[in-house]
Amino acid sequence: MGLSLRRFTFYFLGIFILTFGIALSIRSNLGTAPFDALLVGMYRSFGLTIGSWEIILGLFLVLCNAVAGRRRPEFLALLTSLITGAGIDLWMYLLTEWLQPETIFSRIICLVIGIVFGGLGIAVNLQADFAPNPLDRSMQIITRLTGLNFAISRALISIVLVFFAFIFGGPIGVGTILSAFFSGVMINLFVPLVAKLDRKHTQEGVSS
Template identity: 25%
Template sequence: MQHEKDTAIIDTGSTVRRWITYVAGIYILTLGLSLAIRAGIGISPQSSLTRTMTLVLPPLSQGTFNLILEVIMLILTFLISRRAFKARNLLSMVPALVLALLLDFNLMITESIHLEPYVANLVLLFFADAMLALGLFLMIRANLVLMPIDLFVNTIQQKTGRKWGNIKTVFDCTLLALSASIGLIFLGAPHFIREGTIINAILVGQYVKLYFYLHEKYTARKAAAPVVAEPVAE
């Protein structure tokens, strides 16, 4: 999650507050993911891969497959950069486990959502992406532990010197190709890859930018607010 971000957005408050923000961000993110799935018009590359796997191996939940993917990314990070790999990187599995549990929980509580009109599903996807981006924003603001996937992307960036955004794009396209291939091989056709996948790729980044902008405006307005002096007791 180490994007090209403005350091002014980072919360420098107490560790407890930052962890609360981080966990809240994970919950909001997984709720956004769940609603995007319920919209039924396409989801993000990572979600499309793990969602496709639930059709290939139905006994396992999407949260479980998401956790498996995170474990694979952590192993790859270790193999690519053994010398730079720190024991504390193993802590990234803690939020990954929390995310997996919350994703399954939110998929359960949104299971009854079935919208018929296409426009309604489109509106739901726009709202879901806004929530997903808000979750990302809160996690970035907390600035605590990287998820294994983001740790992997960061490691590739450090090894190659390429721009983080470009590497993330290649990574997402790879997951999308895997999702489509698995769908073709085991299910006869790709699943969960539609126009919503493209909308998600565009909207989430723009929403995050919007939250950064609103936070900067709020911070600037707060700093410019006049300080009211307390009355002096006689």
């Protein structure tokens, strides 16, 4: 698989998986990841769609990342926000039609699967190293500047996001706490696994 094709495959597959996980977490009604809780809170407070706020806040993060990283704004990262926003709205529409978790058990299962898929999607997207999600870039910048691992950097960002999500009435609950602490763990778990799988396929492609 050529380099460009490989990167685009990881890129779109990562967003596809990530947005599915986000929508599942939202549909669990147990609270969702801090950033997604903020998106829902903005949607409840000001209208538009959840995906639209992904795009708007994505632009804000791109500018913040540029200042923190002392580099030019990665406006290409807005492409990720655009696709992610569209993916969230699409999955929310589809899941609303056929997924109605009513029992606490089904809601917990929905949440757990959402957190796992969210971490996997981010790991796959990071492997593409192409127009990363602005929030993931923030995590990378903090990790680089502080020497902390992905899990701790993600947790620090989550604390700030939970604060703002609370202000705007986002769905904060047990799911928010679990996402805040386990999303980074899932990313740490999946990043080396995805990288290993990528290297394996690359080597097989070269040898063939």
